[in-house]
Amino acid sequence: MRSGGKAAVIGGITAAVLGAAGYGAYALLDGPADGTAADGKPSVKTGPPDASEVRKATRGFLAAWGSGDPRQAAKYTDDREAAATALRAYRTEAHISDVRLDPGARRGSTVPFDVEAQISYGDRTATWTYSSELDVVRERRTGRAVVNWQPSVVHPELHAGDSLKTGEAEAPPIKAVDRNGTALTEKTHPALSGVLASLRERYGDKAGGTAGVELWIERAGDADDTAGTSPDTSAAGKKAEQPDKTLKVLSKGTPGTLRTTLDAALQTRAEKAISKHGKAAVVLSKARTGEILAVANSPAQGYNTALQGSLAPGSTMKVISSAMLIDKGLAGWGKQHPCPKYAPYGGWKFQNDKKFEIKNGTFEQSFARSCNTAFITQAEKLSDSELTKEARDVFGIGLNWQTGVPSFDGAVPVQSAAPKAASLIGQGGVRMNPLTMASVAATVRTGSFHQPYLVAPSLDKRKLAEAARPLSADTAQQLRKLMRLTATQGTAAEAMAGLGGDIGAKTGSAEVDGQKKPNGWFTAYRGDLAAAAVVPEGGHGGSSAGPVVAQLLRAGG
Template sequence: MGTRRRVAERRSTKKPAVIGGTIALVVAGAGVGVYALYGGGAAADDRTTPTAASADEKAVKTGPLSATEVTTAARTFLTAWQQGKVTTAAAATNDSTAATALLTGYTKDAHIEDVTLTAGARTGDKVPFTVKGTVSYKGTSKPLTYGSSLTVVRDAEDGKPYVDWHSAVVHPDLADGDTLVTGESGTPPVKALDRDGGEITTAEYPSLGTTLDGLREKYGKIAGGKAGIELRVIRGKASKAKDLSDETVLELSEGTPGTVETTLDPELQAAAEAEVAKKANSSVVLLRPSTGEILAAANASHGFNTAFQGSLAPGSTMKVITSSLLIEKGLASADEAHPCPKYFTYGGWKFQNDDKFQIKGGTFKTSFARSCNTAFISQAPELADDDLTRQAQEVFGLSMDNWAIGVPSMDGSVPVQSDAQMAASLIGQGGVRMNPLNMASVSATIQTGVFRQPYLVSPDVDNRTLATASRTMSAATVSQLRELMSYTAAYGTAAEAMSGVTGDVGAKTGSAEVDGQQKPNGWFTAYRDDLAGAGVVQAGGHGGETAGPIVADLLKLGAP
């Protein structure tokens, strides 16, 4: 947080702060702006050691915040907000300019009135509170209730406590830069249908909330519906840069929905929802390789669509793409001898295998099946910096930012890198980023030999153009890649997860290290006949043990 700028005692930038406070309290609202404070043991907590100050200057207070400082700052802010005194409330924060804008819009743009704020028990520097009010717009009103929280920090410049300002203080669904607006929704609602004509709802499929928001944003105006009146989160620049969609907070009056047909299969979607519910931070996607139709997509965490929009290092699942490159360049062949030493140094980095294993006299197929890192890193000296990037783009249709699946998505990133970072990218680390949708597409490309851009809504609905790859691999290369993945599913790191999955199958596991994370992200990508899937379990551990069972269980259902 930056240095405070004083303008008539208004604070317009965030300040350095010290966080503290240890005694619990309850702040309860009564009437308008009236609060009762109960600070058990607060007197003891408030004892401070006098600091020396000159005759002309009072010393700035430092150290942890006392219970009274936290509750007083919270009370000042909440009381002023409840009373509609925006300037006073904003002055109690460490970013009065941003606070003034959002609190003014709370009444003017969101049309929220008769606000009552009830604070809960303090925990350290944090105070939760409940908001109750009424949203009124052109004669239509509806009650609004939700919970939020604030954090109090000490300013390093003047030593005083202030509410640490973020838009989420006003409403937990707001990111900084977002706003709340009530009015006729610019986009009419949509009724999304699965491939069998059944309605898709979050009650039945909890993880599809973000997908339904994306469908409305994309097709609401062309699907034949009529807008209703809603309180909505309107995303700012930062949120839009993350491809976050606007969000409905409260519906005052229903619009007339238009209809959008999707490719989702109800049986597979229900199964995907059940699978991710078993494993925290998991995400999975299934699609039909022969067409690119997305059949299911689910996330254990419902706030962000990791399945479509995640940007994570894919670990060793990236070796599928790298293998296609090495085979095409004559640097590897499935049944030919290939080095897998304990270590390999390139670009100043010393790379090693999991548990520092090595394979003596093994083939490339053996190295792929056991996910030998050095088997791939050892080929880095023979590659140009842009080889992997071009392979991902030209053959697999990735990393060109041009997928149009029908809702927001990220189509992978394989940047051009050099030296050690280039070598790391060969095993799905470095700057490479993927999500389950991308890696399901990779397996689908191997299964059919042709890249087909995945899609959730048929391009016939809006005449959009799907992404294409500029070339296909030779039949010989595709055959070797299928051999590698089939062998891995039967005898390699994917064998346990793929046990019982019959038919034309192939798989690859992955574990991606993340700085500051105790366990790696576990990845798994596989295909069975005309069904391909991929999953990730963040901070879950090895992919064969975490994401593998999720994907394999869905593959067992068979392609519809």
């Protein structure tokens, strides 16, 4: 949350004047009237609104909005109270006036429109322009054609609970720089737009700058100002957090300099690597310190999946599961281990990719080929909480990481029956993201957990998370051998080809209900670098996310 500022809440937009080209040219109406049948009973229309009804509802709504009459405008919506509150707050509390609304060409029941308004705060004024759209629906109870009220009608980036604010910015601007002092801007690194906004919120008042006057979106729940977030509250138990966003600067503040752990050159490589995918996310970090060197998402302006995603990690989870099995003596390098075509447990029937099996095989063969049933067969020997404890106590999963920006530190809930078995192969209730899976690879590489971070903890005296214990020397050695075998001869070999030195990798494919193709995962290390990537609906992790990770490990080497 931006802290310590003066502002006026804008729950919506109140318009003042419309030009002749807009809906100001139309006379205001008393509001849509209900029809009446010949017998005196109300006539309720059904079906989608026709073109005439869409035009009439849009005309009335925009005309009332443009004239500065929120109550009248709200009559043309399906939520009068919310619409009136939002539109009234815009005019009286947001210092926005002289609004012109120009509708565009109708697309079915959707009408886009352009907004041009004046913002005035103290002696500061500015013209603000943007575009939005509205949808006209039929109200089921009355049959009227009305505007489907959503916060996005006011501005396309407003969501439920968000508000617009104008005033002295609550956080001074920052000049973010990488570990070498190179400036990091949204223009040069568009994939960092959300990260930079979060850094300003959290460190703007610590970097030495002075605030200006701005119009911004304050996101819902900012008062909580929590670090751990996830869009999947059922899995993570935490609420999604998005940074505030500046929409218009009326007077510039003076930025303070904030040093991050990022590397501008590697950040550029990360953004280039994921640009080949419509949806993808990647994180690169230093294994021995936890310093985050690069973080990128595609699309650049989309959700920060790299740091805040909450996704089933598929077979990359087998790294943690293997550590637990080795610790308990249930698996080990060179030991015989079953990998049948099928393995039933808890009423579910599990199988391997293309139903392969390894007869009389060893555990390393099962790991390198990513055999699911090799793990499912061990579920009956495990208590419900053992995987949760291993993930938390050794790999730091779920320890409320303090990275310096909003992040989700994974979830491995205690489960029983079939979901317990599914968790062993990264399904069930397990949730991760590239940040957590890069950390898992780093823990294997170094033998102990080092909490990832983007800003040095010395800046704000925050305490980094600490795991209860390191990997045992024997378990760490076996895991490194397993991941190296996978990187050189197993499912990760194609992606890691040509990479020398101390390497290790694990692939993953996570099934998701409703998707034709699974999410592709890949986590790996090379020397002191650890990385992980996910490509939603990418299919096999080795061919989708693998090349992304390999490019960064190659560039960093």
